[in-house]
Structure formats: structure tokens, C-alpha cells
Amino acid sequence: MDDLFQLNKKRLGFGLMRLPKDGNGKIDLKETSAMADRFIEKGFTYFDTAYMYQGSEEIFREAIGSRHPRDSYTLASKMAGWALSDDFTPEKMFEEQLRRTGLDYFDFYLLHNINKEHVKLYDKYDVWSYCQKLKRDGKIRHLGFSFHDTPELLDKILSEHPEAEFVQLQINYLDWTSPRVQSGGIYEVARKYNKPIIIMEPVKGGLLSNLQPQITEPFANTPASYALRFAAGLDGVMAILSGMSTMQQLEENVRLFSPFQKLSEDEMKAVQEVKKRIESLQVIECTSCRYCTPECPQKIAIPDIFRMLNDEAVMNNKEKPKNDYKALIADGKSGRASSCIKCGKCEKACPQKLPIRKYLENAEDSLM
Ligand code: SF4
Numbered sequence: 142m143d144d145l146f147q148l149n150k151k152r153l154g155f156g157l158m159r160l161p162k163d164g165n166g167k168i169d170l171k172e173t174s175a176m177a178d179r180f181i182e183k184g185f186t187y188f189d190t191a192y193m194y195q196g197s198e199e200i201f202r203e204a205i206g207s208r209h210p211r212d213s214y215t216l217a218s219k220m221a222g223w224a225l226s227d228d229f230t231p232e233k234m235f236e237e238q239l240r241r242t243g244l245d246y247f248d249f250y251l252l253h254n255i256n257k258e259h260v261k262l263y264d265k266y267d268v269w270s271y272c273q274k275l276k277r278d279g280k281i282r283h284l285g286f287s288f289h290d291t292p293e294l295l296d297k298i299l300s301e302h303p304e305a306e307f308v309q310l311q312i313n314y315l316d317w318t319s320p321r322v323q324s325g326g327i328y329e330v331a332r333k334y335n336k337p338i339i340i341m342e343p344v345k346g347g348l349l350s351n352l353q354p355q356i357t358e359p360f361a362n363t364p365a366s367y368a369l370r371f372a373a374g375l376d377g378v379m380a381i382l383s384g385m386s387t388m389q390q391l392e393e394n395v396r397l398f399s400p401f402q403k404l405s406e407d408e409m410k411a412v413q414e415v416k417k418r419i420e421s422l423q424v425i426e427c428t429s430c431r432y433c434t435p436e437c438p439q440k441i442a443i444p445d446i447f448r449m450l451n452d453e454a455v456m457n458n459k460e461k462p463k464n465d466y467k468a469l470i471a472d473g474k475s476g477r478a479s480s481c482i483k484c485g486k487c488e489k490a491c492p493q494k495l496p497i498r499k500y501l502e503n504a505e506d507s508l509m
């Protein structure tokens with residue numbers, strides 16, 4: 142059996158959820174291919190996609206699967222329990238994923254976004270047993286799950302499902318003590334069960350790489366590099382996922398992990414200081430996952446508006462978020478924040494459990 146802790150020696154993983162887009166809003170195949178080529182050329186192997194990442198499994202096939210030997214990379218994908226139904230069974234979803242990616246097996250396969258609601262769906266459709274069968278049949282190599290809930294629930298699931306070989310957790314320095322995300326608590330549970338950890342959102346959807354200079358003044362290097370090194374330096378980590386969108390980001394990350402160096406004691410102190418400064422600004426802890434947007438009957442681009450509100454809190458240039466908001470509405474890319482009818486559908490889909498309705502209440506006033 143593979144030692145999962147050792148399987149991804151370079152630690153960095155390429156998250157295929159925020160890929161570069163062309164002028165028409167479509168994933169840019171040429172740029173994605175160039176980025177993937179560079180990633181592989183530098184000796185990195187781990188790619189991460191999901192059934193729910195729109196166009197991502199298909200672009201994987203075009204940019205990577207059809208252009209690189211099968212043993213030059215590993216792919217993780219995920220089953221979306223909340224998209225299953227009596228007609229759309231786990232078998233059908235899995236077969237569709239193989240078709241989309243052009244592969245005949247996945248190296249890593251995850252039950253996506255387990256929380257107290259979704260856990261019932263994975264039981265209802267017997268997904269755990271189905272995945273164990275897939276493993277026996279050689280269609281998946283390693284089984285795990287991604288998780289957004291409390292340490293108590295994680296403990297319960299890991300004790301009930303020893304077949305889970307690894308876990309994917311949201312871990313970054315800002316969420317470490319957050320009562321909503323509890324990165325520190327869920328990390329400790331995964332360590333207790335000795336499960337290799339894949340880290341998602343190490344820069345919190347870009348928030349930790351996009352801070353104003355007054356906040357990041359204790360850092361001697363880019364804010365993103367501190368966030369990535371914080372997460373990657375934890376014991377038991379198998380991969381750090383970075384949803385890279387540009388070649389520049391990719392080059393910076395590749396450099397940072399060639400080879401990777403843990404934060405020193407002084408650098409860790411700088412991280413704690415920056416954390417304190419961000420917390421004093423009370424930014425919205427949205428990771429831009431976009432699970433909420435298809436639910437909204439008013440077509441409100443919730444994460445884009447939250448990003449603008451955060452920009453307003455942490456950036457020097459206060460006019461920029463206002464102009465961005467005007468353009469978002471004028472281009473028809475979002476309903477107005479004030480058009481929210483408070484139906485609450487977005488909040489049910491939000492893995493961060495954000496009080497979206499409350500945040501939207503004053504957004505229009507702030508951004509106009
Ligand atoms: S509560 Fe508002 S933002 Fe959320 S889905 Fe309903 S209309 Fe959209």
C-alpha cells in the first residue's frame with residue numbers, strides 16, 4: 142500500500158477551480174495547458190478537480206489528460222452528494238466524471254463537502270459502499286473526503302469510516318481560531334486519526350494574498366507566500382491546494398515549493414501579528430467557492446460583492462471597489478445587492494455558513 146504521507150513529495154497541488162478565463166468568460170485552454178506543462182516540468186504532480194467545478198474536469202482532459210503520460214501526474218476528483226437523485230445515481234455521476242476527464246481511474250477520489258446536511262445524502266445513496274467497490278475494481282486508488290463542519294462531526298465520521306484514507310480540510314492562519322471554520326480543531330482531529338491532510342483554501346480564496354500594505358508590513362515577502370508556508374509547514378500535510386489563475390502565480394508558487402521551507406519562529410510571529418490586524422477589520426470570510434450563486438433567484442453575484450466589500454475594508458483605494466460594483470451591475474453580471482429577497486437559499490449552500498443576507502443588507506450603501 143502507498144504511503145500517502147510520502148506520495149506527493151513536492152506538497153503543492155494545482156487546484157483546477159479558478160483557472161484563467163478568456164475575454165468571453167470561458168476557461169482559457171491555451172493558458173491552462175501552458176500552466177499545467179510548467180507545473181509538471183518542475184516535478185509537481187498533484188491536480189485537483191470536482192464534479193461541481195464547472196468545465197474543470199473537461200478542461201483537465203484537454204489540457205493535461207490528453208497531453209501528458211498517465212504516470213506523470215495524479216488527479217483527485219470529487220462526488221457531489223447534493224447533485225445526486227434517485228435518477229442521477231452515484232454510478233451515473235462517476236461514469237460521467239470518467240467520460241469528462243477521459244481517464245479510466247482516479248488516483249484520489251473524495252466525497253465532496255461533507256457537513257451535517259450532506260452526510261445524510263452520502264448515506265442515503267450509499268456512496269461510501271459504492272466508493273469502496275470502485276476501489277476494489279481499481280477505478281479509484283485512494284478514498285477520502287473534503288469537509289466543512291465542526292471537529293466533533295469530523296471525529297464521528299472518521300470513527301465510523303475507517304475506509305477514508307485521507308481528509309481535505311480548510312486550513313489557513315486566519316481560520317485557525319475562527320469559531321465558524323475551526324481550522325485548528327479539525328486539524329487536531331485529523332492528526333488524532335493519523336490521516337494525511339490535503340489543505341484547501343490556504344490563502345482563503347485570495348483574501349490573504351490581497352491585503353493592504355499597512356496590514357502586511359510585518360512580512361518581508363509576499364503575503365501569499367506566508368499563508369502557503371504556514372499551511373504547508375504543518376505536520377501530516379500531504380498537499381496544499383492552490384487555485385492558480387495566472388502563470389505568474391504558478392511561477393511564484395513553484396519557486397516557493399522548490400524546495401519548501403517552514404516558517405521560522407520570527408516569521409510565525411509576523412503571521413500572528415498580521416492575523417490580529419485582519420481580525421480588527423472584520424472582513425467577510427468568503428472563499429469565493431461560488432456554491433451560493435446558482436441558488437440565488439435574484440442572480441446576485443454574492444462572492445464578487447463580498448470581495449468588493451472586503452477590498453473596501455482592506456485596500457487603500459476606496460474608489461476601486463465602488464467602480465467595480467458599478468461595472469458589475471452595468472455589465473449585467475449581477476443583480477443589485479439591494480434586490481435580495483432574503484429567501485435564504487444561498488446560506489443553505491454556503492460551506493462557510495456565512496450570514497449572507499445580513500452582509501448584503503448594507504452592501505448597496507457601502508458600494509454606491
Ligand atoms: S437570500 Fe438574497 S442573496 Fe440569498 S439566494 Fe435569496 S435573494 Fe439571493
Ligand code: SF4
Pocket residue numbers: 426427428429430431432433434443444490491492493494495497
Ligand atoms: S458566500 Fe459562501 S457559498 Fe458563496 S462564495 Fe462565499 S463562501 Fe462560497
